Amino acid sequence: VPGIGPKTAQKLIADxxxxxxxxxxxxxxxxxxxxxxxxxxxxxxxxxxxATIIIDAPIEVTWADLALSPRDDQAVKDIFTEFEFRTLTKRLFGESANTADTPSETSEAAPAPVFSHLKTIAEVPHTYHLADTPEKQAELFAQLAKQERFCFDIESTSLDRFAAKLLGVAFSWTDYEGWYLPYSEALLPVLRQALSSPAEKIGHNLKYDLCVLHQHGIEVTGPIFDSMLAHGLAFPDQRHTMDYVSETMLGYTPVKLIDIANAAPSPAASDDLFAFAETKKASKELDIASIPLATLAEYAAEDADVTWQIAGKLRPLLDDQEHVFSNIECPLLP
Incomplete structure (x- = not known):
């Protein structure tokens, strides 16, 4: 009742x-x-x-009916399988839950291998190209035009996809090889043509890349393969960052952006990505645009190369989820 608080109400009821x-x-x-x-x-x-608790509600149940009965494990497993409660299944039944005695369950993808040693760019032979001349750019686009599928990865100035300025695009279509194309508006027509070709476009977390490219007037068309989405379907209980996926699937640790951003390059090491990362001093702010072009090119090409290799590992693991991946998940990307 308006105007009557708890204390007044208690006094009135008492009276x-x-x-x-x-x-x-x-x-x-x-x-x-x-x-x-x-x-x-x-x-x-x-x-x-x-506010009154009803204590005389008619219920047709006895105390015996409320006694705890043995759990129907198979029924629980069937429900968990139907709704893909994999973590709960393992928690309740252990690692052996997905065995032959539960035929109704769909088998999960094989767990990622455990590597005793994670390689780095310093240990793996690679060929990364910087397309910084008209001749190299022509070679890059001529090669792209021949591919049935290729990976691309953008470099930009911000994680805010609406504020980010495009710095360049990296490409890869062969293991341990990649290209980096510094962006300029003069390249807009050929970039549009390459990214709208019928070839399958591969990337990791493509939602970001597609949005930034759209902001710059570049629309990516054709089949899409997002390795982050694919990994989410194959290994739903794991993390899906590119670094984590690379380490668990390739046994390889990519150079992190924080390791090269804001570093003061030494003249002898500025073209050596690994050495550049080793000499980088800690900084909380990432000024990507200040990274030497050769260093940024190798970093970006490595990302594209790693994503290309990850996609190759993930593709066979999709199996019965191919329809979900190709016809539901990827088409939802902007």
Missing amino acids: FGSVENLLANLSSLKGKQKENLETYAEQAILSKDL
Whole structure:
């Protein structure tokens, strides 16, 4: 009832014994308190009914019916399988839950191998090209035009896809080989043509790349293969960052952007990505645009190369989820 708080309500109930008796004796009250109770009498009764715990509800159950009975493990497994509760299945039944005695369960993708040693760019022979001349750019686009599928990865100035400025695009279509193309508006027509070709476009977390490219007037068309989405389907209980996927599937640790951003390059090491990362000093701010072009090119080409290799590992693992991946997940990308 408006105007009557908990303390006043307790005093009134103590004085009159019940809400009903209080409402029957409103003549003993005065002023606004009496007026509010007269106005909201029905609300007071309704509030009491709603707050009253019913202890005589008719139920057709006995104490014996409520006794804990043995769990129907197979029924639980079937439900967990239907709704893909893999973590709960392992927690309740252990690692052996997906065995031949549960034929109704769909088998999960094989777990990622465990590598005793994670390689780095310093240990793996690779060929990364910087397309910084008209001749090299012509070679890059001529090669792209021949591919049935290729991987691409953009470099930009910000993680905010609406504020990011495009710095360049990296490409890969062969293991341990990649290209980096510094962006300029003069390249817009050929970039549009390459990224709208019928070839399958591969990338990791393509939602970001597609949005940034769209902001720059570049639309990516043709079949899409997002390795982050593919990994999410194959290994739903794992993390899906490119670094993590690379380490668990390739046994390879890519150079991290924080390791090369804002570093003061030494003249002898500026073209050597690994050496450049080793000499980088810690910084909380990442100024990607200040990274030497040769270093950024190798970093970007490595990302494209790694993503290309990851996609090759993931493709066979999709199996019965290929329809979900190709016809539901990837088409939802912007």
